[in-house]
Amino acid sequence: MKKKLRLGLIGSGFMGKTHVFGFAAAQRVFDLPYEVELACIADVTMAQAEAARAALGFQNATDDWRQMVDDPSLDVIDITAPNALHKDMALAAIAAGKHVYCEKPLAPLSADAREMAEAAERAGIKTQVGFNYLCNPMLSLAREMIAAGELGEIRGYRGLHAEDYMADANGQFTFRHDPAGGGALADIGSHALATAEFLLGPITRVFGDCITVIGSRPDGKGGTRTVETDDVGRAFLRFENGASGSIEGNWIATGRKMQHDFEVYGTKGALSFSQERFNELHFFSTGDAKGRQGFRRIEAGPDHSPYGRFCVAPGHQLGFNDLKAIEVAGYLEAIAGVRPEPFNFRAGLRIQTLIETIQKSSRSGTWLAVDGA
Numbered sequence: 001m002k003k004k005l006r007l008g009l010i011g012s013g014f015m016g017k018t019h020v021f022g023f024a025a026a027q028r029v030f031d032l033p034y035e036v037e038l039a040c041i042a043d044v045t046m047a048q049a050e051a052a053r054a055a056l057g058f059q060n061a062t063d064d065w066r067q068m069v070d071d072p073s074l075d076v077i078d079i080t081a082p083n084a085l086h087k088d089m090a091l092a093a094i095a096a097g098k099h100v101y102c103e104k105p106l107a108p109l110s111a112d113a114r115e116m117a118e119a120a121e122r123a124g125i126k127t128q129v130g131f132n133y134l135c136n137p138m139l140s141l142a143r144e145m146i147a148a149g150e151l152g153e154i155r156g157y158r159g160l161h162a163e164d165y166m167a168d169a170n171g172q173f174t175f176r177h178d179p180a181g182g183g184a185l186a187d188i189g190s191h192a193l194a195t196a197e198f199l200l201g202p203i204t205r206v207f208g209d210c211i212t213v214i215g216s217r218p219d220g221k222g223g224t225r226t227v228e229t230d231d232v233g234r235a236f237l238r239f240e241n242g243a244s245g246s247i248e249g250n251w252i253a254t255g256r257k258m259q260h261d262f263e264v265y266g267t268k269g270a271l272s273f274s275q276e277r278f279n280e281l282h283f284f285s286t287g288d289a290k291g292r293q294g295f296r297r298i299e300a301g302p303d304h305s306p307y308g309r310f311c312v313a314p315g316h317q318l319g320f321n322d323l324k325a326i327e328v329a330g331y332l333e334a335i336a337g338v339r340p341e342p343f344n345f346r347a348g349l350r351i352q353t354l355i356e357t358i359q360k361s362s363r364s365g366t367w368l369a370v371d372g373a
């Protein structure tokens with residue numbers, strides 16, 4: 001009999017559902033130390049929470065996340081609520097001795113993220129931040145190839161995360177526009193930064209350019225609200241390994257749905273990746289014969305762990321929710337002490353620090369060193 005781990009989930013929107021799919025699949029796909037019980041789901045109103053309970057299979061529902069967090073029968077609190085609520089929810093859960101899984105960005109400000117990371121470390125609980133794109137076996141392959149020197153000396157990096165869900169100027173003001181920590185750089189540029197450091201190691205200096213393009217949006221009450229956060233956040237980067245590069249977070253990229261892409265250039269070869277076709281990694285080798293050179297497509301399959309856990313056949317492809325299942329599996333193993341936390345609050349703080357340094361650099365118009373790099 002596996003030990004039971006009782007989960008309390010806050011939020012039943014896009015990510016709330018993705019987390020439930022992740023927990024459900026992870027337990028069936030991987031051999032995990034726990035059986036996870038979907039104990040309770042919290043949302044703003046009882047009607048929302050109850051509808052989600054019935055649809056997603058939770059035992060209980062509540063409109064009071066604080067009460068849920070204090071429930072001694074729960075082991076893990078999973079936060080998929082809007083960004084500005086992450087800090088209070090996580091600190092309350094940590095104070096109650098629960099393990100905490102929190103969606104990105106960890107907190108609106110790096111000072112808040114630091115408080116969360118330090119509180120978690122003091123309490124000795126296990127944490128995880130939702131950076132699911134890093135769970136793609138093709139990103140692990142890219143990292144392995146870079147580390148093994150297959151690309152030679154790394155000279156350059158280009159990364160971006162571009163979508164168009166905020167391209168419509170008539171789209172309503174949302175929590176993603178919140179002056180406290182919102183904006184495209186925090187919302188999706190955070191993924192581009194996480195991938196850049198996952199592949200190439202620490203970023204030491206940045207030069208940012210963050211701009212608001214759509215200056216006001218309907219507030220949903222018949223008026224408009226001024227937008228202060230960025231629609232596009234770009235940065236030039238210098239890495240500790242000597243390479244230079246750039247990233248972009250852009251939520252008004254008309255036509256782009258999930259362009260979480262990167263290219264890495266080295267003396268012996270290059271890699272090219274696009275999240276819109278995330279079961280493929282393209283590799284160029286300068287060692288190929290002249291007249292035969294070109295990017296070759298490596299397709300994901302059982303040779304790229306843990307793909308084979310999901311499907312025995314290569315080329316049949318993993319999906320977005322499968323990446324969450326891989327993230328969940330790593331976190332559950334970390335809770336059991338079998339491995340380190342894959343991307344804990346300290347790692348989430350690192351991303352907040354990068355975001356804030358880029359924003360500061362944009363305001364000052366100067367290159368800035370990144371703390372702790």
Ligand SMILES: NC(=O)c1ccc[n+]([C@@H]2O[C@H](COP(=O)([O-])OP(=O)(O)OC[C@H]3O[C@@H](n4cnc5c(N)ncnc54)[C@H](O)[C@@H]3O)[C@@H](O)[C@H]2O)c1
Nearest residue numbers: 011012013014015016042043044080081083103104105130
């Ligand atoms: N890792 C990823 O790929 C990814 C993708 C999308 C969103 N996110 C992150 O997930 C979080 C949620 O985003 P989303 O797209 O799911 O938003 P959403 O609006 O779809 O869902 C948010 C949910 O939280 C609920 N909520 C709001 N206030 C609450 C409160 N006080 N108590 C309980 N529930 C409350 C809402 O009613 C809703 O059900 C954000 O932090 C976002 O950055 C991560």
